[in-house]
Amino acid sequence: MNFWLLTGMVVSATLVPCADMCLRGSAERRLVGLEMTSLIITIALVLFTIGFGRIPFIDLPLALSIMSFGGGLVFARFLEKHL
């Protein structure tokens, strides 16, 4: 195991407080937890990509970072008007 994978594991462990935010509390707190989760997963995917030496897989965090933008906006608008 190299240091990139170790960093990816440590960063992935922050998904525990993110999951707590997403699963408990008000809808606003859950939305914040969702946005933090998408950030953390993007960073962790980059770390795992470099750690495993599978460079073509770096397209996955790139796609996730772009798609999380739309997802966050849609959830925010839905929360504002319909929930």
Place this chain on the structure above:
Amino acid sequence: MTVYVLLVLVMIFCWLGALGMWRMREPMQALHYLSLPACGGTIALTAAVFFQTGNSQAGWKTLLICLVLLGINSVVTHASAQAFRSRALGHWQPRPGDPVEFVHEKSQQ
């Protein structure tokens, strides 16, 4: 050695952001902690990838990810804060008693 320092910075930024978000009671306060991994974490990660791989496809794509996250974090945070305020008040326009200063569209003289 530089790569290790940068990766430790990534860990610190991610943990500080997640724990800060977790500890805050108000969602509006928790929203501020998104900027730690989105700004500090991704910049340190991009630098680490460039130090590790040099002028490579991975480095430039990580830079693109960094720029995307830096750009969208401010937009999504603003949209979320606007949604929280609209949900609580029915509108997001400033009120006279608000404890922060707002720039009004028309100067009040």
